[in-house]
Amino acid sequence: MTAHLATLGRRLRIAIVCGCDESTLYAVARVMESKFADILFVGETERIREDERIKASLDSFTFIEAEDGVDASRKAVALVREGKADILMKGLVNTDVLLRAVLDKETGVLPRGTVLTHLAVAQLANHPKLLFFTDAAVIPYPTQEQRMAQVDYAVKVCRAFGVETPRVSLLHCSEKVSDKFPHTLGYQDIVEEGKKGTFGEVIIDGPLDLRTSVDPVALHKKGIPSPLEGQADILVFPDIEAANMFYKTITYFCEAEVAGMLQGAACPVVLPSRGDSGDNKYFSLAFAAMAVK
Structure with a gap:
């Protein structure tokens, strides 16, 4: 790191x-x-x-x-x-x-x-590269504007670590867009903004679950076509609860090296x-x- x-x-x-x-x-x-x-x-x-x-x-x-x-x-x-x-x-x-x-x-x-939000990075022993993720500490339920800012901050910091084309996964419990989960509808708009070049040279996809975001084999088994190819650099969680539990789980059970800071x-x-x-x-x-x- x-x-x-x-x-x-x-x-x-x-x-x-x-x-x-x-x-x-x-x-x-x-x-x-x-x-x-x-x-x-x-x-x-x-x-x-x-x-x-x-x-x-x-x-x-x-x-x-x-x-x-x-x-x-x-x-x-x-x-x-x-x-x-x-x-x-x-x-x-x-x-x-x-x-x-x-x-x-x-x-x-x-x-x-500007939007104040939390960005973290983790180095896990069983994962081949750094994983950036947001927001585990500041914004409980991000608005669309706040989520756009989270993606923008994460992409810029990821590039500082030498990743020229960051791969961003917009996380959900499944790969289905549903009006029961309004954030998945917002994800579609962010994917479109990524295609327009709003965040520079990036690959954005979602909704995806955590495993299909970071595991090419799992993605293939589920038969999901995704430009991320199971190789996400950045994980954008739907809310602070999911992100915070991920943060604490990988530090406690996986002994991950984790760093975090506020951006904005x-x-x-x-x-x-x-x-x-x-x-x-x-x-x-x-x-x-x-x-x-």
């Missing part, structure tokens, strides 16, 4: 809000080893400065003091607005506090008219859960780095 970092071409800047927890500091140490970004710690930084990994190269970091999580979130978002940070990351601060700063109409970093803001936003490992947080930072415009 991190092999593509060599293509970045420049060193990025990551602003971490209240990043004093062990797993975040572990991820920071890995970032510094990989040398793809500089770190700006925003918050109460005394505990951070005392960490042995940080003390060893104290001059390599930038420390910006803040009174609390609210103040730290505002200051980190301001760094993005001022062009001083390329990626935002949540440490030990409540998600709603950081998102409030990101979404603030006057001082936030969500351009007017002026910069990628990494919102790990407090239970995420240091490796997961590192992968998410690397993933976000590949998405920086």
